[in-house]
Amino acid sequence: MTQQIYDLIAIGTGSAASSVISRCAEAGWKIAVIDEREFGGTCALRGCDPKKVLAGAAELIDWNERMKGKGVEGNASIQWSELMAFKRTFTESIPRASEDKFKQAGMHTFHGKASFVDEDHIRVGDEVLQGKHILIATGARPAPLPIDGAEHLIYSDDFLDLEQLPDKLVLVGGGYIAFEFAHIAARAGTEVHIIHRGEEPLEQFDSELVNLLLKKSEEVGIHVHLNAEVKAIRQQGNTYVVSGTRNGADHQWQCGLVVHGAGRIPNVDGLELEKGNVSYTEKGISVNEYLQSESNPRVYAAGDVSATEGLPLTPLAGQESRAVSLNLLEGNHNKPNYKVMPSVVFTVPSLGSVGLDVEQAKEEGYKVKVNDMSKWYTYKRTNEKFAMAKVVIDEATGRILGAHVLGGKTEELINLFAMAIQFDLTTDQLNTMNFAYPTAASDMGSLF
Secondary structure (H helix, E strand, C coil), X not given: CEEEEEEEEEECCCHHHHHHHHHHHHCCCCXXXXXXXXXXXXXXXXXXXXXXXXXXXXXXXXXXXXXXXXXXXXXXXXXXXXXHHHHHHXXXXXXXXXXXXXXXXXXXXXXXXXXXXXXXXXXXXXXXXXXXXXXXXXXXXXXXXXXXXXXXXXXXXXXXXXXXXCCEEXXXXXXXXXXXXXXXXXXXXXXXXXXXXXXXXXXXXXXXHHHHHHXXXXXXCEEEECCEEEEEEEEECCEEEEEEEECCEEEEEEECEEEECCXXXXXXXXXXXXXXXXXXXXXXEEECCCCEECCXXXXXXXXXXXXXXXXXXXXXXXXXXXXXXXXXXXXXXXXXXXXXXXXXXXXXXXXXEEECCHHXXXXXXXXXXXXXXXXXXXXXXXXXXXXXXXXXXXXXXXXXXXXEEEEXXXXXXXXXXXXXXXXXXXXXXXXXXXXXXXXXXXXXXXXX
């Protein structure tokens, strides 16, 4: 057993660690980087980026279907193995490139499970490392489910690396993962069932827009079972039988694969935080406003593993990483900005939200402008049946306070609204902007 002393020990190599590692290395710090999985992190390897590649193919299929009889002929189809091969062109080089980059910057890299020995010592394999500072950026993991036969579940990273899709697929849960994967698989020809315990899925989004998305989901063959709960999963030959209840009555679903889509929790498993005097709750590692551990000042935490008001989103993890880097190098002075946290579900069409929600806006007396955009030129030219936007406005000042969008241009519009909220822009100011026409952005002035 050997012991080495580092200025910084970083546990994790994804978005929440990237700025800390790079900035501290540039400052000449001696750094150890640890990851129990491939270097590169969830978003780049088994999350946002590869998922969006698959979602792009689903969008193409939907365009093709919508435009039949409108000048487009023939049937497009997803060849799953080819699509997965294309996806791997985005991911396969990242682990080696990431590790090479760290080594070239003079860092020491370690593969294995990290755990605290005491407040400033980390064990990884047979090595014990001492750190003047320690960053925990281990992200999130699938939440454990009280299901008999839960070992038969596959997880999101498994789905994103499937060699082939089954004829029938069951997704447990009604959040981002379940709906995004459902819309991809359905466009690839799989019969898809979503099993959700609650009365409404995607609960953090506007319920009227979610209901429109449910109608679209049903149109493309996705079966969404609400008030349904999975009790057990058993293997039967080459298939699985999912047993549970639906509206209080016993029910069974038979399928080729069962995917965990029921949420994620902070990944503190195995870190032995108690030995490091690092306090935590079910929401993650307890940190102050500077992302420093409330119980061990040597330790900082960023991203999904930290208990902050930030949503579990890659841009927020990156912003927290930047804040930690500045606080380590210059002393605690930088706080992450959580004023604007745009969020998008990459279904087809996509669903997005930023700022104040509609119910809260109504309670506080703000104006909510609702627009059914399905007959607007932007969506009519692509034959989209479901397109709607809701904008929350403070009439006293003209400031935009929130926006909620469903449609093929959601990502573009949500980011524009996020910028307006971040910089306190008013509707009058936005109306002076000349956007390229015809685009979804050029519709902005008609949305409020």
